[in-house]
Amino acid sequence: MKIAAITGIRQAEITERPDPKAQASWAVVKIHSAPMCTEFKMFTDGEKSSCIGHEASGEIIECGAGASVKKGDRVVVQPLYACGQCKMCFSGNFILCEHQLSPEPIAGNDRVCGTYAQYIAKPDHLLTALPDDISYDHGAMACCGLGPTFGAMECMRLEAYETILIAGLGPVGLGGVINASHRGARVIGLDANPYRASLARQLGAEIVINPADNAAAQIKDFTKGNGVDCAIDASGVPAAQRLLLDSLRRGGKMTFVGEAKEFNIHISNDMIRKSIILAGSWHYNILGYPKVLDVIRRNTGRLDKLITHHLPLSRVVEGWEIQLTGKCGKIVLHPWE
Ligand SMILES: [Zn+2]
Numbered sequence: 654m655k656i657a658a659i660t661g662i663r664q665a666e667i668t669e670r671p672d673p674k675a676q677a678s679w680a681v682v683k684i685h686s687a688p689m690c691t692e693f694k695m696f697t698d699g700e701k702s703s704c705i706g707h708e709a710s711g712e713i714i715e716c717g718a719g720a721s722v723k724k725g726d727r728v729v730v731q732p733l734y735a736c737g738q739c740k741m742c743f744s745g746n747f748i749l750c751e752h753q754l755s756p757e758p759i760a761g762n763d764r765v766c767g768t769y770a771q772y773i774a775k776p777d778h779l780l781t782a783l784p785d786d787i788s789y790d791h792g793a794m795a796c797c798g799l800g801p802t803f804g805a806m807e808c809m810r811l812e813a814y815e816t817i818l819i820a821g822l823g824p825v826g827l828g829g830v831i832n833a834s835h836r837g838a839r840v841i842g843l844d845a846n847p848y849r850a851s852l853a854r855q856l857g858a859e860i861v862i863n864p865a866d867n868a869a870a871q872i873k874d875f876t877k878g879n880g881v882d883c884a885i886d887a888s889g890v891p892a893a894q895r896l897l898l899d900s901l902r903r904g905g906k907m908t909f910v911g912e913a914k915e916f917n918i919h920i921s922n923d924m925i926r927k928s929i930i931l932a933g934s935w936h937y938n939i940l941g942y943p944k945v946l947d948v949i950r951r952n953t954g955r956l957d958k959l960i961t962h963h964l965p966l967s968r969v970v971e972g973w974e975i976q977l978t979g980k981c982g983k984i985v986l987h988p989w990e
């Protein structure tokens with residue numbers, strides 16, 4: 654099979670690997686859609702790897718004897734390799750499993766763990782059924798396109814009548830605009846990139862504020878002095894995180910989904926006196942998957958706008974270069990074109 658591999662700083666190649674095998678409860682998926690996520694950071698850092706990508710949808714072509722899925726099933730490929738047997742896994746929090754399986758011995762091939770490839774092998778519990786009425790491209794948005802912000806909104810129980818401030822309108826934050834609009838909430842976006850601000854408005858943001866443009870006052874004004882009910886940081890930028898925290902109303906809720914390092918919090922002023930709830934959310938509990946499918950089914954027009962580019966796997970470098978310009982929503986790779 655063909656896979657993409659990073660070979661140096663801003664260098665990559667398409668190379669051949671043996672096809673993965675299905676054993677035990679594992680299955681092999683022929684990948685039809687592989688959305689691009691944060692792998693561009695590996696590309697710019699020159700982090701040599703042939704195990705790239707963690708989002709996909711496709712069709713099962715081969716099953717191990719103990720698999721609960723069958724050949725021909727359409728599926729969304731969930732990230733990582735959760736064990737399926739621990740307390741986290743039994744509660745649906747596969748993403749939080751601390752007993753990750755090693756794919757290599759089961760798939761019979763080293764370096765088969767990425768989705769920037771024609772096939773991937775996964776345990777059956779990480780292959781969620783994709784109904785026939787949802788396209789592979791839209792189904793693949795049940796990964797990072799919609800997943801992290803869906804998890805954050807479940808955590809905050811965001812509902813209609815509420816306002817939510819979303820910082821960082823990259824592919825994850827833009828998916829958050831769709832999720833929040835779907836729930837009926839009023840969305841305030843925060844991003845300096847005009848392309849992404851425009852796209853966020855098309856996806857349902859009522860207003861998009863440039864952080865350099867007196868943002869705190871604009872947010873206060875929009876919420877009639879109350880502050881926002883909820884906030885999501887998808888930017889990972891400390892200045893944006895501070896602005897979000899300061900923009901929360903008393904008793905408000907904020908969730909971090911953008912990868913970041915330290916952030917200073919004043920326990921009394923930020924937390925106790927405001928009695929806010931701060932959370933972190935990586936992905937979502939798989940029990941919420943039917944709800945994510947509902948978001949997908951009822952927002953097909955928005956998803957077609959969120960997915961700004963389709964590229965064959967052979968043009969992966971072009972995809973990364975587009976991501977680095979910031980002039981894109983979600984880019985989807987197609988390994989068989
Ligand atoms: Zn587990």
Ligand SMILES: [Zn+2]
Binds near residue numbers: 689690691707798
């Ligand atoms: Zn991702």
